[in-house]
Amino acid sequence: MFDTLKMKLTQKNQxxxxxxxxxxxxxxxxxxxxxxxxxxxxxxxxxxCPTGAISTNPLKIDLxxxxxxxxxxxxxKNNCSGAxxxxxxxxxxxxxxxxxxxxxxxxxxxxxxxxxxxxxEIYSIYNRSIKFRQVSAGGCNSxxxxxxxxxxxxxxxGRFGIDFVxxxxxxxxxxxxxxxxxxxxxxxxDCYKSTPEPRIVxxxxxxxxxxxxxxxxxxxxxxxxxxxxxxxYIPGCPVHPLTFINAVLDFIRKK
Amino acid sequence: xxxxxxxxxxxxxxxxxxTVEFNxxxxxxxxxxxxxxAFFGSDWGDKIKLYTALADDEKGEILxxxxxxxxxxxxxxxxxxxxxQYHMFEREFYEQFGxxxxxxxxxxxxxxxxxxxxxFKMEGEQTHQVAVGPIHAGVIEPGHFRFMCSGEKVYxxxxxxxxQHRGVEDLMVKxxxxxxxxxxxxxxxxxxxxxxSQVMESLGESxxxxxxxxIRRIALEMERxxxxxxxxxxxxxxxxxxxxxxxxxxxxxLVINTMLEISGxxxxxxxxxxxxxxxxxxxxxxxxxxxxxxxxxxxVNKMTKxxxxxxxxxxxxxxxxxxxxxxxxxxxxxxxxxRSCGIELDSRFDFCDEFYKDLEKKPFKATNDAYSRFxxxxxxxxxxxxxxxxxxxxxxxxxxxxxxxxxxKFIPDSFALSIVEGWRGEVVHIAxxxxxxxxxxxxxxxxxxxxxxxxxxxxxNNGVSDFPLCNKGFDLSYCGFDL
Numbered sequence: 001m002f003d004t005l006k007m008k009l010t011q012k013n014q015x016x017x018x019x020x021x022x023x024x025x026x027x028x029x030x031x032x033x034x035x036x037x038x039x040x041x042x043x044x045x046x047x048x049c050p051t052g053a054i055s056t057n058p059l060k061i062d063l064x065x066x067x068x069x070x071x072x073x074x075x076x077k078n079n080c081s082g083a084x085x086x087x088x089x090x091x092x093x094x095x096x097x098x099x100x101x102x103x104x105x106x107x108x109x110x111x112x113x114x115x116x117x118x119x120x121e122i123y124s125i126y127n128r129s130i131k132f133r134q135v136s137a138g139g140c141n142s143x144x145x146x147x148x149x150x151x152x153x154x155x156x157x158g159r160f161g162i163d164f165v166x167x168x169x170x171x172x173x174x175x176x177x178x179x180x181x182x183x184x185x186x187x188x189x190d191c192y193k194s195t196p197e198p199r200i201v202x203x204x205x206x207x208x209x210x211x212x213x214x215x216x217x218x219x220x221x222x223x224x225x226x227x228x229x230x231x232x233y234i235p236g237c238p239v240h241p242l243t244f245i246n247a248v249l250d251f252i253r254k255k
Numbered sequence: 256x257x258x259x260x261x262x263x264x265x266x267x268x269x270x271x272x273x274t275v276e277f278n279x280x281x282x283x284x285x286x287x288x289x290x291x292x293a294f295f296g297s298d299w300g301d302k303i304k305l306y307t308a309l310a311d312d313e314k315g316e317i318l319x320x321x322x323x324x325x326x327x328x329x330x331x332x333x334x335x336x337x338x339x340q341y342h343m344f345e346r347e348f349y350e351q352f353g354x355x356x357x358x359x360x361x362x363x364x365x366x367x368x369x370x371x372x373x374x375f376k377m378e379g380e381q382t383h384q385v386a387v388g389p390i391h392a393g394v395i396e397p398g399h400f401r402f403m404c405s406g407e408k409v410y411x412x413x414x415x416x417x418x419q420h421r422g423v424e425d426l427m428v429k430x431x432x433x434x435x436x437x438x439x440x441x442x443x444x445x446x447x448x449x450x451x452s453q454v455m456e457s458l459g460e461s462x463x464x465x466x467x468x469x470i471r472r473i474a475l476e477m478e479r480x481x482x483x484x485x486x487x488x489x490x491x492x493x494x495x496x497x498x499x500x501x502x503x504x505x506x507x508x509l510v511i512n513t514m515l516e517i518s519g520x521x522x523x524x525x526x527x528x529x530x531x532x533x534x535x536x537x538x539x540x541x542x543x544x545x546x547x548x549x550x551x552x553x554x555v556n557k558m559t560k561x562x563x564x565x566x567x568x569x570x571x572x573x574x575x576x577x578x579x580x581x582x583x584x585x586x587x588x589x590x591x592x593x594r595s596c597g598i599e600l601d602s603r604f605d606f607c608d609e610f611y612k613d614l615e616k617k618p619f620k621a622t623n624d625a626y627s628r629f630x631x632x633x634x635x636x637x638x639x640x641x642x643x644x645x646x647x648x649x650x651x652x653x654x655x656x657x658x659x660x661x662x663x664k665f666i667p668d669s670f671a672l673s674i675v676e677g678w679r680g681e682v683v684h685i686a687x688x689x690x691x692x693x694x695x696x697x698x699x700x701x702x703x704x705x706x707x708x709x710x711x712x713x714x715x716n717n718g719v720s721d722f723p724l725c726n727k728g729f730d731l732s733y734c735g736f737d738l
Contacts, residue, residue, distance in 0.1 A: 003561035004498050010557060014505045025512065029519045050432040067434050069525040074533065086519075134394040138421050140734050142441025142522050145485075147394045152504040166392035183368040183418045184397055187389050213435045218422040237434075237524065238441060 014153045019160075020249065022242055024088045029068040030243075031089040031111055034059045036104035038083040045072035045084060051212055059083060063092060063100040064209040067237035091115070093234045093247020100209070100233055116232070116250040125198070126172060126252040129161035132202070133171035133195060137188050138214070139178030142238035143205040147175065150241040157245050162252075168192075173200025173231070179207040179214035182221040189224055202232040204244065209233050256283040258318040260311070263606040266457045266671045267319070269687060272306070277322040277331070280307065285337040290587045292317060292674070292683050294344035296352045297696040301326055303352055306698075308672060308685070312605040317672060330355035340587040343704055366417035366737055374413050377403040382410075385719060389418045396733035400722075407718045412711045419737035427686075427697035431455070437524050440701060440735035445471070445478040446677025447735075448527040450684040455529040457671035458688055459663035466656030467531035472610055473544075473646050474514070474523050476639040479678040480548075481510040483632040483639075484555060486730050490629050491562060493723045494571040499562045506554045513547050516540065531659035538654075541647045548640045559633050572626035576713035576725035579623060588709045590680015590702040592729055595631040596709075597621035603676040610649070614642050628728035635678075667692040679703065679732065701735030 016022045024030070039059045046054045053065035054072055061072075061084075068086065076084045089108035094100050094115040102111065136144050150157040151164065165171050168191045180188060192199065203225075206212035214220055234247045257273045275283075284291070289309040296303045302323045309318040333356035334341040345356045347365045356362065363372070374384075382405045389397035397418040403411040423439050436451035437444045449471050456463060488503025511521040518526035518534050526534055536544070562568050578588070583596035593600050603611045619634050621627050665688045672685045680702030689695040710729045714722050 001565070003564050004496075007498055007502055007558055007561050010554065011502060011505065014501075025515055027516050027519045029525070050430075050434040067438075067524070068520070069434050070519060070533070071434075071525075133390075135390055136394075136396045136419075138419050138734070139396065140438045140441035141396055141732065142438075142444065142524075144394050144396060145442060146521070149504075149508070152508070153501045154505055154508050164394050178419070179421060181419060181421055183366075183420055184389065187397065187418070191390055207438070213432065213438050214421050214426070216430060217426045219420050220422075237438070238522065240521070 015156045016154060019155070019242065019245055024090050024242065026088050028088040028090065028240070029070050029086040031087050031092060031108055032061050032066070032073075032102055033085045033087050034061065034102060034104050034106065035083045038081040040081055042080050044075045044079055048072060048075050051206065051210070051215065058104050061102045062210070063102060063235040064097060064233060065206060065212065065215075066235065067206050067212060069237075090240055090243045091246045091250070092236065092243050093232060093250065095232055095251070097209075097233065100235060116247065118254055123252055123254050130173070130200070130248065130252050131163050131165045131171050132173055132175045133168040133191060134164050134175045134177070135184075135188050135191050137176055137178040137184040137208075138181035138220070139205065139207060143177040143207075143236070146238045146241055147177070147204065147244065150244055155241045155245060157241075160245070160249060162245065162248050168194040169196065171195050173202060175202045175204050176208045177204045179211045179217065179220050180222050180224060182219050185221040185224060192224070192228060200232070201228060201230045202234060202248075203230055204234045204236075204239050206235060206237045209235060212237065256287065256318070256320070258309070258320040260316040260318050261672065262316065263602075263608070264453050264457050264671070264673050266460055266666065266669050269668045269670050272319050272321045272670060275320055275322050277305070277324050280305075280320060280322045281332070281334050284309075284341065285334045287338075289318065291340055291344060292681075293672075293685055293698060293700060294341060294348060295685075295698045296324070296348055297687060299323065303354075305348075306670070306685070310605075312600060315606045319670070319672070324354065328354050330357045332357055333359040335359050339585055342708070364417065366420040368417055372415060374401045375403065375411055377410055379405070381405055398733050402714075402719060402722070404719060407720070409714050409717055409719055409722070412714045412722075414707055414711055416707070416733060416736055419734040421738070423738040424697050424699065428694045431694060431697070433528050439699065439738065440732050441522060442482060442732065443478070443677040443679065443682060443735065444522045444524055445474045445527065446675045446682045449475060450673045450675040450682045452527050452529045453673035453675070454671050454684045454686045456662055457673065458665040458669050458686060460666065461530065461660070461662040463531045463660055464653075464656040464658070466650065466653040467658055468610065469646055469650050469653060470532045470534075470536055471527055473536065473643055474517070474526055475675070475677070476643045476646070477510060477514055478523060480551070480636050480639045480643070481507050481514070482678045483636045484510065484551070486727065487559070487629060487632050489730070490625070490724065490727045491568065493727050494568060496562060496565065496568050499558060499568075502554065502558045506551055506558070509547055509551055513544055516543070528659065530662040531657070533658070535658055536647070536650060541650060544647060545644060548643060552637065552640050555633070555636055569626070571724065572629055573622075573624060575625040575721050576717055576728065577624045578709055578713045580621075582712055583709065586708050586712070587705050589705045590676070591631055591635065591678065592628070592702075592706050592709055593680065594619060595621055595627040596623050601676060602674045602681045606674055610646065614645060625724055625728050665692040665694070677702070679730070680706070699735075699738060701732050703731040703736045706731055707736060
């Protein structure tokens, strides 16, 4: 037992004190910054994009589809003009699909300011605690691993009252990952209906938001999203824990 | 047996693969003592071409053979009756092509979701069923588990998967991309993307630079280190040894954050591409990796020693979920789980390339239980840290190499196979091209395809409450199986 306790001494404080302003490594591919004036409309970026997230004239990137692979940035820099650059800005969550589209000259501040609207009915109920049931509906396990990482000693999401719970009956909402397979469609809806009202729906990752690389897959059934309202979209492939936690905090708290 | 022997990552013409009469191929497969790597069909005009691949681990060769089957064939005599290693392969073939393997002991869908699904039943006084899933208590992927119990003791576990089935193999033919390969099984991002890229390169006989090969292997070993450390924490978390859980979790963070510094993604997404790699490891990064790994090794050593000294940890790990070596051999368990049962299979060394040739693994003494599955991870973390350091050393002479070389076009009517030892075990990707040089079939076999049945055997005669511990020890892939 003493050896176990001694381990505690080898570990300094591991948690990130200020999660809202945590420093992100510069190599991280987060919010893209676009410069339309440099764009020559060569369409090389749109052609190389595996998910069809980019359109040119004017240059736009849909974060709901983007896998943040960086292929467009590379091809633009090498073959064209360098109009696309991925910044390391990680607060990417938004409450409407339209807001996920990044336009020419969108700065991180602009994006973040508009992305999540403060709603009284949300913060008055969930301000101090929100519990989620996570449903993996075809997710590749990278978003799931990152969501698990949200609760580890580094990110420690529990201190904000955000947690994942085992039963939908104990949850305030569901977090969906994956493109929603035909085989999971029923279980997902069942889980949603088992969650007491009012209930929140969060889509996590490119697959959940748009189908991502699985948009054209044959065994996908996304009817759930037509039937029920989605409250929050969190882009990423996979979603970084800081992206997830900050999006939920922006959603449940007054700014 | 009539076959063509190929090496890992080798392209052959489809016409060079001998076409054997179906019944004689079946007979040979049934009595062969080599383990199957593939058994899958592909559309061939009005016929079905059945490809089979056997692994000769001692010689480092893959024996490929094929047969033409009439589409109107209704049924054939099952191979599984004689050779249990074909159990899942035949079920999959039946699901995809509808030809019934007569006499198959437990013919059920692999990925299709039926309205009614028959489970193996046990009846009697005080017996009961426990049904879990598809949605589980934690943040994990979906699957259904059905336990047949008497009291607390599990007599049989049946695992029903397919919830994650997205149609990857068809999509791969339609729209292949590195990004799709990375998203098939996200916890093995590097292994999958590497196998995919190698198959694509083999189909065109493209070459990539030595530096790119080295970076791929460094990333592969780093992925192994990260996931193994995370899993060691998860195993300890399931037996409520929370210090271990948290310390391993934050140690894993060090590894994946270094991966982020290399590639811009904590899982290494975007690192590997067909034709090479997208990101370099320069001297500065190389030093960073080495110092990070020394720190990781130090913490893991201390934590593991402290954990294994604790009697409460040992009493839960030892003798829990035993899979005997005979059972493991019969079921063809592969990869890290196979090694924890005493089967010395490791495709890095069995199908050796120039880089792993002079790396050495230390022998592992398997005890076949949950402790074995914990300590094999510890051993492999230490091995991999050593490998990464050696591979980084080799990088020094290769600084001037190109990262990316333009890949060549696919050669028509080709067959290529690539095996990559991911952290779970062998990830097998196979692709064929048609007469115009377009992809015509893409087949993936995850190590979980072999190993799920091993988990079912491990929980027999254990308490229901030991299931999470066994499950974490195996840590199999749902999406890699379901595709």
